[in-house]
Amino acid sequence: MRMPDFRMEGSDGVRRVRGIVVAALFAAWAGVASAQEAFDACAVFTEVEARIALGGDAQPEPQNAKAKRPRFVPTCTWWSSKEGKSVSASATFRFARSEGEAHPAFDEERLTHQTKPLLIDGAPAFWSAKLGVLQALKGRVWLVVTVGGAKPAEREEEAARKLAEALLKKL
Numbered sequence: 001m002r003m004p005d006f007r008m009e010g011s012d013g014v015r016r017v018r019g020i021v022v023a024a025l026f027a028a029w030a031g032v033a034s035a036q037e038a039f040d041a042c043a044v045f046t047e048v049e050a051r052i053a054l055g056g057d058a059q060p061e062p063q064n065a066k067a068k069r070p071r072f073v074p075t076c077t078w079w080s081s082k083e084g085k086s087v088s089a090s091a092t093f094r095f096a097r098s099e100g101e102a103h104p105a106f107d108e109e110r111l112t113h114q115t116k117p118l119l120i121d122g123a124p125a126f127w128s129a130k131l132g133v134l135q136a137l138k139g140r141v142w143l144v145v146t147v148g149g150a151k152p153a154e155r156e157e158e159a160a161r162k163l164a165e166a167l168l169k170k171l
Contacts, residue, residue, distance in 0.1 A: 047078065092144040095140060120165050
């Protein structure tokens with residue numbers, strides 16, 4: 001039996017090791033999600049919050065009537081139109097096994113993408129203008145919120161902050 005080669009010679013070795021590390025991280029996050037009780041992001045991010053964030057009518061994402069809804073749904077998106085353009089409000093909930101696992105990953109993301117640091121109801125948060133997202137961490141739950149158009153420059157920081165405040169109070 002041949003043992004895997006993990007030597008870090010050249011860029012192929014670095015890519016191979018990085019690939020293994022990334023795969024392990026995704027597997028860990030996926031394992032946490034599958035170990036969770038049933039969770040539906042749209043049960044937390046309801047039409048009421050979507051109407052407030054979008055400033056009017058809000059339509060849920062179209063669902064395939066023939067498909068069974070999974071037990072764990074981490075993202076909820078609501079749609080509307082503003083000045084003839086399609087806009088959306090989206091919330092993604094990521095769960096770590098513990099606060100100890102969540103904080104280092106969140107801090108690394110903050111160092112990479114933070115444009116403006118925030119504190120929302122005692123939870124560390126930040127706005128990334130480059131990505132057009134607001135990210136917040138409460139306990140072991142990492143919340144990623146977007147409000148606005150498809151392009152990051154079309155997204156609204158203040159609306160995302162208000163939405164994150166409302167959702168964090170529910171956690």
